[in-house]
Amino acid sequence: MKIPRSELAELIAGAREGEKFPLAKLISGVERPDSFEFRKNLFEELSSSGLSGKNSLTIGFTGTPGAGKSSLLGELATQFLKADHEETMAIVAIDPSSHISGGSLLGDRTRLSLPAREKRIYFRSQPSQLELGGVNPYTYHVIRLLRCFFRYVFIETVGIGQNEIEVSKLADLSFLVLQPLGGDQVQFMKSGIMEVPDSFILNKSDETALANSSYHMLITTLEFLKDMMPGKNLPPVFKTSTKTKQGIVELLDFIRKANPAIDRSLETQLQLKKWIKNEYGNFGLRKIENLPYSGSKDFETLEALALQEIQKNLSL
Ligand SMILES: Nc1nc2c(ncn2[C@@H]2O[C@H](COP(=O)(O)OP(=O)(O)OP(=O)(O)O)[C@@H](O)[C@H]2O)c(=O)[nH]1
Ligand SMILES: [Mg+2]
Numbered sequence: 001m002k003i004p005r006s007e008l009a010e011l012i013a014g015a016r017e018g019e020k021f022p023l024a025k026l027i028s029g030v031e032r033p034d035s036f037e038f039r040k041n042l043f044e045e046l047s048s049s050g051l052s053g054k055n056s057l058t059i060g061f062t063g064t065p066g067a068g069k070s071s072l073l074g075e076l077a078t079q080f081l082k083a084d085h086e087e088t089m090a091i092v093a094i095d096p097s098s099h100i101s102g103g104s105l106l107g108d109r110t111r112l113s114l115p116a117r118e119k120r121i122y123f124r125s126q127p128s129q130l131e132l133g134g135v136n137p138y139t140y141h142v143i144r145l146l147r148c149f150f151r152y153v154f155i156e157t158v159g160i161g162q163n164e165i166e167v168s169k170l171a172d173l174s175f176l177v178l179q180p181l182g183g184d185q186v187q188f189m190k191s192g193i194m195e196v197p198d199s200f201i202l203n204k205s206d207e208t209a210l211a212n213s214s215y216h217m218l219i220t221t222l223e224f225l226k227d228m229m230p231g232k233n234l235p236p237v238f239k240t241s242t243k244t245k246q247g248i249v250e251l252l253d254f255i256r257k258a259n260p261a262i263d264r265s266l267e268t269q270l271q272l273k274k275w276i277k278n279e280y281g282n283f284g285l286r287k288i289e290n291l292p293y294s295g296s297k298d299f300e301t302l303e304a305l306a307l308q309e310i311q312k313n314l315s316l
Pocket of ligand 2: 069070071156
């Protein structure tokens, strides 16, 4: 997609004002498979407008289907708007690909309804393309773009296993959302997932008896894991209910006060390697081992260098 620099600057200015259409247009641009030129110009333009996304926090919400991730994000958004501040948030919901329509399922299922004219919140859904490991390959670029405009970027993904690991790579802070019983804890422990999230949310706490027994089971499991990993603290566990609103304010406070160490250059490297591996396999990975990763190079600079290396070897 070729967009003149002046038009790009105009779209950025619009998105910066909180307008949804210019932002959606920019997102569509980075979601395309052949987006290199577009991204290169876009991120150059963003950075020369002083928009680096450096101060934006990315928060992952993952968990089993139906645990209440969307409802929770809806409540957080509502609470976020009530609070008296000028901060902004974006929510990206990554849906399981619909094998029936090929499109996103979220429209039918989400309980998230936001005021349409509200400029402080932006909502976007993306089909996940499960065969590629849960997170759509363009998700990274979309997140990177949203960080330039929003203080908080939330990512919702569904499923257990690989998905969570992929999301936690993009998130500065990750939550695993569980619902009472259902054998979740045992399943999660089996898949090694307990090591991934920074924090847990036990939602549907209005189902009091079940929630209490699940809560204790979760704490016991976490204490057991902690004993196996000396030096690790017990992660926070939030009990929430989107029905009674229990724990929502506390959860939002926790997120707003969180101050995790953010290393975007490591993320850039990881994402580049992941993409090269998808495209060129281990051959590609070997060729880019010695790229000049140090320093804060942007993704497109490294991407161009990586392609050069690979092309050099392919044309021999
Ligand atoms: N009792 C109770 N039900 C809840 C709560 N939160 C969500 N639900 C219900 O749980 C169901 C699933 O909620 P969603 O928010 O769509 O869950 P989700 O995790 O986003 O679901 P997927 O995106 O399909 O994986 C809905 O019927 C909600 O009304 C809660 O706190 N208590
Ligand atoms: Mg959902």
